[in-house]
Amino acid sequence: MIKRIRAVWRDALALLFALGDRQTPTSARLLALGALAYALLPLDLLPDLTPVLGLADDALVVPGLLALAARTLPAPVYHAAQGRSLALQRRLPWLVPAVVLGALGTAGLLGWALWQALAG
Template identity: 40%
Template sequence: MGMSFTHRIRIEAHAVWLAVRDPRTPLLARLVGLLVAAYALSPIDLIPDFIPVLGLVDDAILIPAGIWLFEKLVPAGLMAEHRATAAAAAERPVSKWGIAIVIALWALIAFVVYEFLMLGYD
């Protein structure tokens, strides 16, 4: 029986996290990978899952796209090596940076919306 899409994404994100910490991973790939892993492993989403359709967009499109980009930036075979390690790991890390990134993005969005709404009241 195959694993769920969500479980597969978690394994991929964990593999990215492992690869980010590998000295063989180039700097640009590390930066991209850090964002992807932090976001994917965060217990909160940029778009909450309870919002119909849009809530699933981040898991279904943003994370796989980030993983794809990361794979293009790392040496061949490196990702496969870390994927095997991630698949063998029973527990996944929870990303504190992911929480911080999502909260910061929500704060920025709230600020921009507030400023936009206040334009007419100056």
């Protein structure tokens, strides 16, 4: 599980670094924008109020779009961006666990607040 999270994080960071490169195709930029929009907008395939499945679609769609966008990058751009991503992960090894725990904590707080609002 941790290896998979690190791979998704590596691809997301590599894609972020690659977006600034002039050789990055428009399709990769649009896929990355789509992943960001899907993660941030309240419109989902399955509503977040649906237990487990509501968050599961986010956990599948967003990394899938990011991975697809990373695969549309030209090889030299992807390798350069991936090198920068790995260098950042080596310098900041606590970054991935902090982001994952922060996301889980935020989701838990939002769920608790929603539960309180609906219960009372």
